[in-house]
Amino acid sequence: MSIIVHHLNNSRSQRVLWLLEELGVDYEIRHYQRDAVTNLAPPELKAVHPLGKSPLLEIDGRVIEESGAIVQVLCERYGNGKWLPRQGSDDALRHLELMHFAEGSAMTPILLQLYTSRLGEAAAPLQPRIAEQLAAHFGYMEQILRPSGHFVGDDWTGADVMLSFPAEIAVMQGQAGSLPKLSAFVAAVHARPAWQRAREKGGAYFNM
Amino acid sequence: MSIIVHHLNNSRSQRVLWLLEELGVDYEIRHYQRDAVTNLAPPELKAVHPLGKSPLLEIDGRVIEESGAIVQVLCERYGNGKWLPRQGSDDALRHLELMHFAEGSAMTPILLQLYTSRLGEAAAPLQPRIAEQLAAHFGYMEQILRPSGHFVGDDWTGADVMLSFPAEIAVMQGQAGSLPKLSAFVAAVHARPAWQRAREKGGAYFNM
Incomplete structure (x- = not known):
């Protein structure tokens, strides 16, 4: 079995490395660096997938796109019954919701903020709305964290990743x-420890 | 069984109505109207879910959030083996990817465009990047559409919805x-015909 992570520095793919370390699966990292000026992913990623985005996970030559799909597949195939709630349980439904929430909702105001920050003062009219959306989404995440410190049930799942x-x-x-x-x-x-190993292998990851 | 769609005019929840019509499931629509000035969802939706977003699907009192989760659940529970590829097949993996791609990737440049359009000329520095991302995502969708006219396999699935x-x-x-x-x-x-019934029941939906 061959697993390759096409990994971009300072990006969402860091969490894929974390999960692979947790699962104890052998994998290889192909490193890609953001352009120093534009901060965009380099064109080499387009050779792996037409959208040129990271993360991309390659398992035995099949390239899997989208963080949500990658994390789901890794948990299913290598989780040995952990990292996912029991099928058919209400926790499984909650897990499904949060797997979609992470990219489908929580990332939207973050990306809006990131993009509009490049406009400087010119983006001021949008800032109240973006700030309100950031507060709403982060506040919701704060609210739903369970006493165990996890997002679903009492143990780590793909949704936490x-x-x-x-x-x-x-x-x-x-x-x-x-x-x-x-x-x-x-x-x-x-x-x-798995996060720390992944952090070491992943290269630049903000100031963490 | 009680199914309620909390439905916002001119929104992504229109496709949930379409799917319910395809599945032939009985459901009720609770209508919510965008604010005429801000175009935002009304505060009443916050009584259903803290983020105040639509669509929300309520099945026997359990509110399900996120379009991707809603469509997946509806296909699983009421699809009678249709609307989803066979579990474990490569089409099932493709379906999982595209369920995440729809909101996690394709909607991002669309929302960036929508938000920054409110800045008028001030957003000009971002327009080339947004236009390039729109072209890339729409172009990818064009490229992956199959000869059957569907996104996965040769029949309608949740990914098409x-x-x-x-x-x-x-x-x-x-x-x-x-x-x-x-x-x-x-x-x-x-x-x-199912889309047309849903269109009639849903109320305002752009100029379609």
């Missing part, structure tokens, strides 16, 4: 004070 | 000429 990225962004934006549960969640993720 | 929304936007933006397969896909969706 998916939501670790927007959670890290909330903390990086200095919101740890108003989001204590989310901040503790990020600290717990970063305390995992 | 999910992708119908960004496909409609591509056509509404006047790109039908350069995206003939995507344009034919939208025409085929709109020719479905």
